[in-house]
Amino acid sequence: LGAGAGRAVREYLATLDDAAFGAASEVTPKFISPSDPAAQWTGAHKGHAFFAYATNYLIDTDHGVILDVEATRAIRQPEVGAARTMIDRTEDRFALKPEYLAADSAYGSAANLAWLVKEREIAPHIPVFDKSNRTDGTFSRADFMFDPDANEYTCPGGKRLVQFRRSYKTPRTGITSAGTRLYRASQHDCKVCELKPQCCPNMPSRKIPRDLNEDARDVARAIAETPEYERSRHRRKKVEMLFAHLKRILRLGRLRLRGPSGARDEFLLA
Structure with missing residues (x-):
């Protein structure tokens, strides 16, 4: 590594084995930014693709209060890992442990549901990520x-x-x-x-x-039939309001600092 390498490049190399960044996916990125190589090339908004980081919130759905923030690459795998990180960190810092976790189907993989149900004993108010339903008229x-x-x-x-x-x-x-x-x-x-x-x-x-973790998926399916799950679905919208506040009111549509630590600092300050 040359002596003139910038901080963002040095951070990229330091986070290659980090589950939130380099180790989040085995797929080779299509493009890598020369000035901020840890950023993810994404076209998630169906428009022009750009380099970005993702901000992840853990909130108290009763009051809409942000409890923790984590910056990751803008793909699904590290965002799921960020939820685990924030749950553990919130319990360590504030002695707060959620009774349930409400999230979308991106967090409904068997491994993640098993972690919530078996390891943390947290009720998963999450749609199950399931591809077993058939659409050709045969039995699922x-x-x-x-x-x-x-x-x-x-x-x-x-x-x-x-x-x-x-x-x-x-x-x-x-x-x-x-x-x-x-x-x-x-x-x-x-x-x-x-x-x-x-x-x-x-x-x-x-x-x-x-x-192997189908029993945890069955727990999530059973919860999805309850009135409590329906209420948590409505409460889950509060996190979208906070994201909208970040973009529309605070105008954080573009990061000024480069690298994972720069993204983390800006998200925390916001």
């Missing part, structure tokens, strides 16, 4: 009932989907490289089933993947 995973005691699914036709149909000398975990367990129906059951055209018309039998 939600149409299959899971029995945690028997560790099996039951299909709409009343047949079982299990992980293993025989015993192995060496016990198998049944966990795939994608971090899921696969539950399969019997080919014999599927072949004679009247519902096969609605279930697996192009496959000999149906299989259902289940995430």
